[in-house]
Amino acid sequence: AQTVTQSQPEMSVQEAETVTLSCTYDTSESNYYLFWYKQPPSRQMILVIRQEAYKQQNATENRFSVNFQKAAKSFSLKISDSQLGDTAMYFCALVRGTYKYIFGTGTRLKVLA
Amino acid sequence: ETGVTQSPTHLIKTRGQQVTLRCSSQSGHNTVSWYQQALGQGPQFIFQYYREEENGRGNFPPRFSGLQFPNYSSELNVNALELDDSALYLCASSSMDSTSTDTQYFGPGTRLTVL
Numbered sequence: 093a094q095t096v097t098q099s100q101p102e103m104s105v106q107e108a109e110t111v112t113l114s115c116t117y118d119t120s121e122s123n124y125y126l127f128w129y130k131q132p133p134s135r136q137m138i139l140v141i142r143q144e145a146y147k148q149q150n151a152t153e154n155r156f157s158v159n160f161q162k163a164a165k166s167f168s169l170k171i172s173d174s175q176l177g178d179t180a181m182y183f184c185a186l187v188r189g190t191y192k193y194i195f196g197t198g199t200r201l202k203v204l205a
Numbered sequence: 206e207t208g209v210t211q212s213p214t215h216l217i218k219t220r221g222q223q224v225t226l227r228c229s230s231q232s233g234h235n236t237v238s239w240y241q242q243a244l245g246q247g248p249q250f251i252f253q254y255y256r257e258e259e260n261g262r263g264n265f266p267p268r269f270s271g272l273q274f275p276n277y278s279s280e281l282n283v284n285a286l287e288l289d290d291s292a293l294y295l296c297a298s299s300s301m302d303s304t305s306t307d308t309q310y311f312g313p314g315t316r317l318t319v320l
Contacts, residue, residue, distance in 0.1 A: 136311060194250075197245075
């Protein structure tokens with residue numbers, strides 16, 4: 093069975109600082125995809141970053157980057173230069189093929205002014 | 206490019222009733238997935254539709270059913286509503302025929318309250 097674990101229910105960070113959100117997963121597949129989604133109070137899930145398991149290079153999107161450790165089954169999200177608009181729930185998700193996403197329970201991030 | 210839209214935004218029903226939620230997929234997408242997100246939890250996969258056929262189902266009872274139309278929009282129907290069905294229902298669209306087949310784009314959700 094595939095599982096995704098986010099062990100930090102809540103985190104806070106000062107504006108302009110850097111924060112890292114943790115995610116571990118379990119799958120027996122060798123080819124899969126990992127995602128981080130952001131869900132602000134408006135409820136809409138917004139794609140933050142995507143990582144293909146076959147790629148060793150860590151994905152980056154502007155201030156967002158991941159540390160993908162395939163052997164350790166770890167997929168953490170680093171947010172640099174945190175902004176107030178980054179305040180949201182962050183979900184890690186695992187998927188193989190075009191099938192269902194397996195989501196973690198989320199980390200509530202609050203950026204403090 | 207039009208994003209994923211869902212209707213209605215909010216809905217209140219009583220136990221035992223039936224409900225239909227609607228989703229319009231993003232332009233160019235042919236696959237729609239539905240998720241249930243209980244308060245404080247991550248989304249749980251209900252089912253996925255690809256070109257009008259069910260393409261996979263999560264651990265939800267048969268009273269959760271769906272449809273996908275030729276224009277790739279979709280409906281989620283829930284019969285015999287229970288209190289535990291109260292949740293945010295998310296629709297996500299994707300394209301199985303593109304190079305990024307695994308990226309799903311979500312709508313704003315429908316908040317269902319069952320009294």
